[in-house]
Amino acid sequence: MTLNILRYSAALFAFAILGTASVHAQGIVEYGVITGTAAGAAASAKPPVSLPNLGIPGGPAATAPAAAAVSSPAGAAAMTPEAAAKANLQFFQAHAGPTAAEIAVRTVPDHASTWIDGKFVGPAPLTLKLAPGHHQILVRAIAMHEYTQEFDLAAKQSQSIDVALKSSVQNQVVIHWPSQK
Secondary structure: OHHHHHHHHHHHHHHHHHHHHHHHHHHHHHHHHHOOHHHHHHHHOOOOOOOOOOOOOOOOOHHHHHHHHOOOHHHHHOOHHHHHHHHHHHHHHHOOOOEEEEEEEEEOOOOOEEEEOOOOEOOOOOEEEOOOEEEEEEOOOOOOOOEEEEEEOOOOOEEEEEOOEEEOOOOOOOOOOOOOO
């Protein structure tokens, strides 16, 4: 009986160590891919991943003449996240009009990736001007649940959106020992 308890304890210890090491390694790789750091790219041993659906004005989804105006030969796939966010912020600013509303987005944790109306606008915290009307926000961060919210803005309104993301990682382990007979 003592030998069985020792075996179960050793197995549990091995699984706990291996599980945390793999989760930690995956987190490093995901962080590197999202931020584009050399350490993350080297850890992943894969080429950098292009960012899908950035909603770049004049990108591949636009008409052919506007798509030709994109300076990089690969189009939106070759754009950095910072360049995409800058282009999208300029797009919203240009289309906001004289009655523009302003939103301030703050997240916990900081630097969560933020999309407005399907367009990547960068990491939070951020402030941007939007045209009055109906909008949608999407906030994502590594190992956190996504947050989406629809909101309406009136002309010249200022609104603050505070988002506290919840962890998607289970932080509790339940162990069921075999029953004693």
